[in-house]
Amino acid sequence: MVIVAGGRGSRMKSQLPKQFIEVNGIPLIVHTLRRIRRFHGDIEMTIAMHPDWIAYWNELAMQYDFQAYAVVPGGAERFHSVQAGLELLSAEVVGVHDAVRPLVSIETLQRCFDTAAIQGNAVPVVPVTESLRRIEGGFNRAEARDAYRIVQTPQCFHRRDLLDAYQQGYKPFFTDDASVFEAAGHAIRLVDGNPENIKVTSPQDLMLAEHLLKENPA
């Protein structure tokens, strides 16, 4: 698994990058790593992180017993960070997961890895529950939300195929691994994510994560 922890700490109006913000006394990334380790005790993991924060993480890794996982310095874009993290893995099926998604369920992890093992890849999604409008030029129009899914992580792949896909040049629309894999000619397999598996990016998300993690700790 590659854990993407690229946050540098601007959006939340806090000096600390999001992945290090404490929720119930424990940094978000620690919640996330514990959850993944609960899924599979000896899973292979690399953590991609901005170089400025690696020393900070090394302290935490000692404190929370995550020294076993290699840390790679993140690149200019998420794309380059994932690529660097991938190169250190050797498992046949690998996942890429956001450090700020501590609420991924064991069932979602299992579904993603199982499906990717058999079908080549798996991307967890949940339904869109609000009305959507699409902007085009100066206009906008209603869109049928049933035709859309919200994408989560972990996104799982056969490692060799994903590494091959990452040989393409970086393009701005590569916002996740599915978009990279798709641009390399593969069809994406969707599986059910879990609704609580939110990406913690706003103060509102933090508040929700705090409560969900109290009910269901990593």
Next chain:
Amino acid sequence: MVIVAGGRGSRMKSQLPKQFIEVNGIPLIVHTLRRIRRFHGDIEMTIAMHPDWIAYWNELAMQYDFQAYAVVPGGAERFHSVQAGLELLSAEVVGVHDAVRPLVSIETLQRCFDTAAIQGNAVPVVPVTESLRRIEGGFNRAEARDAYRIVQTPQCFHRRDLLDAYQQGYKPFFTDDASVFEAAGHAIRLVDGNPENIKVTSPQDLMLAEHLLKENPA
């Protein structure tokens, strides 16, 4: 303003429809109505509600001092409920708001009514913060989230134009008022909503609303 309170109480696994669930000791719909009354003390409102729940509401209306607002029995679809609620209004500019959106800000309400007064309509939206995929036939593909917006309420309109739009026959893709108004040939004006203005539909949403309403009571 038409308040749409059509919930009959299945999705949340509670007998009580969502709009009546207590948050910090007060039914959701009461939070919502208080917020709107704080925006404008003598705003005209009608409440569209399933006939089975009108007696229940009448008790609450007495308790919380909302007897002044007319209640109309909701129809088979949201479309028919809004139509019935609209017919009792006389203001030049009217809004339609979900009873389960207690966190609409005064600023959002102001923006919607002001813009609709000048431009004929206004629909509050917020950006999509997660990756989207679009399903087509057996396939799916990445979509640029920048091209999409999530739609909220209140959706505001010149009353006569909206009433005219509601003369169309009901169609299944009428999921909100903007879609009805658009199908009648109008271009929709988008304005900024506020991110906390969530539609409370899941236990997760309830938890979040509880905390946001503690910080910022109606």
